[in-house]
Amino acid sequence: MALYSDKVMDHFRNPRNVGVIEDADGVGEVGNAKCGDIMKMYLKIDDDIITDVKFETFGCGSAIASSSMATELIKGKPVSEAMTLTNKAVAEALDGLPDYKMHCSVLAEEAIQNALEDYYTKNPDQRPQQTEK
Numbered sequence: 271m272a273l274y275s276d277k278v279m280d281h282f283r284n285p286r287n288v289g290v291i292e293d294a295d296g297v298g299e300v301g302n303a304k305c306g307d308i309m310k311m312y313l314k315i316d317d318d319i320i321t322d323v324k325f326e327t328f329g330c331g332s333a334i335a336s337s338s339m340a341t342e343l344i345k346g347k348p349v350s351e352a353m354t355l356t357n358k359a360v361a362e363a364l365d366g367l368p369d370y371k372m373h374c375s376v377l378a379e380e381a382i383q384n385a386l387e388d389y390y391t392k393n394p395d396q397r398p399q400q401t402e403k
């Protein structure tokens with residue numbers, strides 16, 4: 271069996287949504303200290319919908335494929351959906367990653383979380399209220 275699925279290879283060779291959003295509403299950058307890979311996500315958010323998303327990844331093929339797939343999964347979706355996107359969902363959408371490459375998909379989850387946190391820091395009134403128990 272091939273090490274990487276066709277989807278991983280496709281998103282690695284033809285990554286979707288690569289680039290920078292100059293006037294992004296939220297930007298998140300994460301890195302993995304062990305492998306040294308870095309991922310940066312840019313979000314454009316309008317009326318609680320992620321209207322645009324772009325990424326820059328300086329890293330391995332799985333990290334590039336994970337960021338590309340993650341952008342596809344959250345583009346056009348409500349912020350609340352992007353908040354709950356897990357690295358497992360990204361890996362599943364790619365038809366799996368080898369175990370030792372799962373950490374690459376974690377970068378995508380964390381970069382989106384960081385970008386959303388940046389958005390909420392800049393727009394505190396948009397942050398969902400914690401419900402009292």
Ligand code: FES
Binds near residue numbers: 307329371
């Ligand atoms: Fe580190 Fe892929 S090897 S992100």
